[in-house]
Amino acid sequence: MSDTTDEAPGSEAAGQIRVFLVDDHGLFRAGVRAELDRFVPDVTVVGEAGSVDEAVAAIRHLRPDVVLLDVHMPDGGGAEVLRQLRPELPDVVFLALSVSDAAEDVIAVIRAGARGYVTKTISGSELTEAVRRVKSGDAVFSPRLAGFVLDVFSDRPGAAPPGDPELDLLTRRERDVLRLLARGYAYKEIAGELFISVKTVETHVSSVLRKTQLSNRYELSRWASDRRLV
Amino acid sequence: MVPACAPPLVRRRSGRFVAGVAGGVADHLGVNVLWVRAAFVLLAGIHGAGVLAYGLLWIFVPQEQADVQRPLGRTERQQALGLAALGIGAGLAAAAVGNTVVGWIVGPLGVVAIGAAVVWREADESQRRRWTKGARSGVTGMAGGGRTALLRVFAGAIFVASGIGVFLLGNLDLSQVQFGLLAVLATLLGVGVLTVPWWVRLIRELGEERRERIVETERAEIAAHLHDSVLQTLALIQRQSDQPREVLRLARGQERELRHWLYGPTGYGRSARASGEPTLDAGLAAAITTAAAEVEDTYAIDVRPVVVGDRPLDDGLRALVLASREAMVNAAKHSGVGEVSAYVEVEPTEVHVFVRDRGIGFDPDAVPDDRHGLADSVHGRMRRHGGAVRLRSTPGEGTEVHLSMPVDGPADTEPEAQAEAQKEATT
Numbered sequence: 001m002s003d004t005t006d007e008a009p010g011s012e013a014a015g016q017i018r019v020f021l022v023d024d025h026g027l028f029r030a031g032v033r034a035e036l037d038r039f040v041p042d043v044t045v046v047g048e049a050g051s052v053d054e055a056v057a058a059i060r061h062l063r064p065d066v067v068l069l070d071v072h073m074p075d076g077g078g079a080e081v082l083r084q085l086r087p088e089l090p091d092v093v094f095l096a097l098s099v100s101d102a103a104e105d106v107i108a109v110i111r112a113g114a115r116g117y118v119t120k121t122i123s124g125s126e127l128t129e130a131v132r133r134v135k136s137g138d139a140v141f142s143p144r145l146a147g148f149v150l151d152v153f154s155d156r157p158g159a160a161p162p163g164d165p166e167l168d169l170l171t172r173r174e175r176d177v178l179r180l181l182a183r184g185y186a187y188k189e190i191a192g193e194l195f196i197s198v199k200t201v202e203t204h205v206s207s208v209l210r211k212t213q214l215s216n217r218y219e220l221s222r223w224a225s226d227r228r229l230v
Numbered sequence: 231m232v233p234a235c236a237p238p239l240v241r242r243r244s245g246r247f248v249a250g251v252a253g254g255v256a257d258h259l260g261v262n263v264l265w266v267r268a269a270f271v272l273l274a275g276i277h278g279a280g281v282l283a284y285g286l287l288w289i290f291v292p293q294e295q296a297d298v299q300r301p302l303g304r305t306e307r308q309q310a311l312g313l314a315a316l317g318i319g320a321g322l323a324a325a326a327v328g329n330t331v332v333g334w335i336v337g338p339l340g341v342v343a344i345g346a347a348v349v350w351r352e353a354d355e356s357q358r359r360r361w362t363k364g365a366r367s368g369v370t371g372m373a374g375g376g377r378t379a380l381l382r383v384f385a386g387a388i389f390v391a392s393g394i395g396v397f398l399l400g401n402l403d404l405s406q407v408q409f410g411l412l413a414v415l416a417t418l419l420g421v422g423v424l425t426v427p428w429w430v431r432l433i434r435e436l437g438e439e440r441r442e443r444i445v446e447t448e449r450a451e452i453a454a455h456l457h458d459s460v461l462q463t464l465a466l467i468q469r470q471s472d473q474p475r476e477v478l479r480l481a482r483g484q485e486r487e488l489r490h491w492l493y494g495p496t497g498y499g500r501s502a503r504a505s506g507e508p509t510l511d512a513g514l515a516a517a518i519t520t521a522a523a524e525v526e527d528t529y530a531i532d533v534r535p536v537v538v539g540d541r542p543l544d545d546g547l548r549a550l551v552l553a554s555r556e557a558m559v560n561a562a563k564h565s566g567v568g569e570v571s572a573y574v575e576v577e578p579t580e581v582h583v584f585v586r587d588r589g590i591g592f593d594p595d596a597v598p599d600d601r602h603g604l605a606d607s608v609h610g611r612m613r614r615h616g617g618a619v620r621l622r623s624t625p626g627e628g629t630e631v632h633l634s635m636p637v638d639g640p641a642d643t644e645p646e647a648q649a650e651a652q653k654e655a656t657t
Contacts, residue, residue: 102492121532143534143536143571143573144534144536146536147536147537147538147573150538150575151538151539154538154539179573179575182536182538182573182575183536183571183573183584183586183630184534184571184573184586
C-alpha cells in the first residue's frame, strides 16, 4: 500500500516541505493528501504508509522533512514508529495526528519524540501552518494538549514536590503562553496579548515541549510507562 | 542462563520420553534437559519425592499446543530410559530400605504408578489427536487411537487394578464385610487414578469456555453499542445528505457520544486518572462539557472545551456553568463562525472560564437595551454569586467572554479573592 512517488531528496525546489503520511485509514490519507497537494504550493506529499513496518521502511528510504503520524495503528501505532526511527533519523520531524484526545495517547507520542500534536478535526490551513512550524523546529500544541500539560504541571495540594525544578516546573511565562494556547489563541495573538515577539512565544512552547518530554512528573511517566516508553 | 523472560511452563509434545515434564521444565528454566531428569531421579531417592513431583506436574501442567518438532535422538532416548528406570528403582529402594513391610506396600503402589503412567500417556495422545483434527468431541475422546490405544489403556488399567489388589491382599487380613467395603473403595480409587487426565481436561475446558464466553459477551456489547449509535447515525446521515448542516450536527453528536463512551465524560480519559482525586461525576468539568455538548447539538457548531482541574459543583459554580452556556449560545448565534473554544481553569481560590470565537465581533457599548441575553443571563447571574464578567470584542476579529467565580479556597476569604481576581484579570 505504500505508494511512494519516488523522488530523490534534493530534487525539489528549495523551500519545499516534503511530507510523509502514516495512517492506517486509506480514506484519511487520501483526504489529507488531496488537501495538501491541491491548496498548499510549498508542501509536497512524498509518500504514505498504512502500517508501522511500511512506514519505517519508507521513511528510512525517503527521508522526508515532516512525518504526519497517526497515533492509533495496529502493531504499536505512532509511538512504535518513533521508537524505531528517532535514534537514527534525528532530522526527520514528527507531528502526531489523531482523532483521540485521550491523555495517555497524546503524552505517549510526545514523550516518544513527536514535535507536536494536533487532532484530525484540524482545518487544512491550520494543518499546513502546523507542518511549517514543526519543520522550522518549533513545537505545536493543540489547545487540549496545552490543557493537559498545564494540568499535569499544576501544583495541587498534597502533590509530591518536584524532583528536578529545571524540568518539573513551568515558569510563569510558559504558563501564561500555555493558558492562551488552551484558550485557542494563535501564536501571533499570544505574542500580541503578552507583548512579546512571536519568536519568544515559540521559544516558550519549545521549552514546554522539552519539559513534557523529559520531566519525571508522576502523570507523565505513568502515561508513558503504560505504553512501555520509559 | 535464564533468559530475560522465561517461556511459560508447558509439557513438551515432542522429544519427550515419558510425558514431556522434564523437557518442559528444562525449557522453562533454560537448562539442559539432562540435568532436570537427573534432578528428578535424585529426588526420587528421597522417599520417592521425585516420582510424586513428576506425577503432579504431569497432572497440572498443560501440554504445549504448538506442534514443535524436536527429534529424540538414540542416545538421549537411552539416557532417558536409563534415568527413568533408575528413578523408579531409587524410589522403591528408598522406601524399602531396612523395612520389608514398607517394601511390600510400596511395590504394588509402584505397579499402580506404572499402570497410571501408561493410561495418562494415552490420554495425552488422544488430546493431541483432538488438537490436530480440531475436533471438540467432549471429554470422552478415548477411542480415537484405534486398537493399540485401547490395548494400552486396557493394559494400564490391569496394572492399576492388580497393584491395588495385591496391596489389599498382602496387607490386610479382614472379615468378609470389611473386605467387601474396602474392595469397593479400592475400585473407586483405581478408577479415580485412571481417569485423572479426563478430570483435569474437563476442568481446564470449563475454564477456557468461560473465558471465551466473557470475551464473546464483551464483543457483543461493543457491537450492540456500535449498532445502536454509530450505524444509526450513519444511516441518518445518508438519508439527510442534502442538508449539510444537519449532517454536521449528527456527526458531531455521534463523535461526542462515542468519545464519552470510550474516554469518559470529559472526552479525554479524565475518569481513568489516578491522581488520587475521586472522579467527580457531577463536577465542574463534566457540567461544562455537557453544556458545550448541548450547545453543539442545538446550534450545529463546534465547541471545544478544554478543562484544567476540577471541583465539585456548588451554587456559584452552577451559576458559572449556566453563564458559560449562555456565552457559548451567544457565540453560536451571533458570531457567524462554526467554531467556539471554551477554556476552564480551576484555581485554588477562583475558577476562570473563557469563551472565545473568531467571528464578526461587536461593540459591547452598542448593544441595545432590549437584548437581555448577555445582560441578564451572564452579567446578572455572575454578579449575584459574587463573580465577574469581562467582555472583549473587536468588530471583525471575534469576541472573548471571561467569566470568573471565586470559590472557597483553603481559607474563607471571599472579598480578598475577588479583589485578587480583579487584579489578575487586568494583567
